[in-house]
Amino acid sequence: MTQRNHHEREFEAFLAGEESELARLYRRLPQSEPDAKLDAAVLALARAAVEPQRVNALRHANVRHRRPVWLVALSSAAGVVLATGIAWQMRNGFNESAAPALRESASARTELDVIPISAIVPPAEPAAPPAPPPAEAPAVAATPAAAPPTMAAPPPAKPMPMQAKTAPHRREVELAAGADAKKDSSPRMDEAAPADALPPERTVATTAQTSAEPLAREGLADAERSRGGTVDKFAAEAAQPRPFPGAAGVPDYNSVERKAAIASGSRRDDYGVDVDAASADPLAKQEQRARVARSAAKEKRPAEEAMARAQSAREAERQSAPQIAAAPDRSAIPAAAATANAATPAAVAPATSAAPAAAAGTIGNAASAELQRNATLPPDEWIKRIRELLREERRADALENLALLRRKHPAYVIPGDLRELR
């Protein structure tokens, strides 16, 4: 056992490379080496193997000696490019350092845009009564004098119930629009800019002239089309927008076409948004409402004024209600509107004219609706209606109806008693 352990220890020492008698004896064995001939053969083989490589290396070294010639040029060009880049970056950095002042002014303006939006939440809307039928002549007679020259609108009188229902939701939309205004400072949202600062095509006057008139014609054409009437002639006429006679470049806010467009709901608002499209898209409708609210806030109109106007409009509508009830064929159209049937522009108007009416102003929406309804009548019926207006001493409305009749039916022969009416 001891002998075995001794051998085991010797073996472990052998594995560990420790000095031992066996290792010493092994080193004393003949230290054979290859002879010189063998060494020379191996070394000659090694040199011969690398000789082509060495020659190539020498050639490569010669090429390297020439390299600095073009390397200097390349490094010079790289240096120029680098310096140019640094200069460019520094210039951009300088421009950016000048930018904070502009950003501060922009942010301040954005805040100014936001504050009125948060204050616009109209307290008067929930108290509005249900929407009556379109107002008749008294409202029309009262509004032209009070109508402001701009399209910035007070709250509408007609769609109050809908607004009352959606008031909380619209408040959220307004707040969201305020948040958007903070982020986005595009000219579309920058409504506080003066009119002369805006591009010409974005001014209110141009918008009213270029968009309201053709769309009003389109609305009339749709009305004719839906009634199965003589569409072709009128549609061809409406397809070509014509300049409004005697009002080139100047917006006529009391024009017949504009009133008809407002009533039909097919006009564009002050911001170029198609009201029909906005009414079709709920999100667009909300956005449009928010815009209208902001516009009203920027005009800084007190809510009391809006309420007063709404009250006057409601009273006018109440007065005109019996007349509408007396005409069975005309009362059918608001009934259709109540059922949300969009067959005629007049029927669409009550359901969709909340935002456009607010944007359009207070110039007799009810009277305009009546005008629109009359425009859907056959010419003979329309003439009768004009005579009724004259009998009711509503000469202005009669003249508007007559002017629209002439435009809509240019081939129609106006009776003699009305031909000279001025």
Added chain:
Amino acid sequence: MYRLTCRPMRAESTDEELMLAYGRGDAHAFEALYTRHRGTLYRFLLRHCRERASADELFQETWSRVIVARERYRPEAKFTTWLLQIAHNLAIDLMRRNRPQAGPEETELVFRQLDAPEAERPERVLSEFEQRRRLQRALEDLPDEQRNAFVLRMENGLGLDEIAEVTGAGQETVKSRLRYAFAKIRARFAE
């Protein structure tokens, strides 16, 4: 005896650096490398083949393989291990071709050809000579695997893992071979 005049910097370079330098075309690096390993490689092959002619042939072939493979060499492998692996494989191939193995006469001839160092005292000359003769005989009598492992350990100073890598065997197998070789040599000295 061949003498190489190596630059001082060559003496500080590792085997792997020299081999990489030779792979790039530096013939002097190969000279330095050859100087370091020519003796150990030759003895390893001589112990393996037991005849000088075969050892010379394998020696030259081993270095030829190194020269051919100079550009493929990667320093991940230790140069000594790689060199001995080449030599071992060539020796195995040669042994397979030359079986049956050489007899005791050829072994004695090889032993006589080996250079015998001079001893200091005459009485020890015989004793030393006898001891070296016994060791030489014991190595000759070992199986090839055991002898290779023993020579790689004693001559080249390789560890178990390196021997395993050179011979292609597991470490435990190498250890077992070394244990048997060690025991047989000790037994021969105990006679």
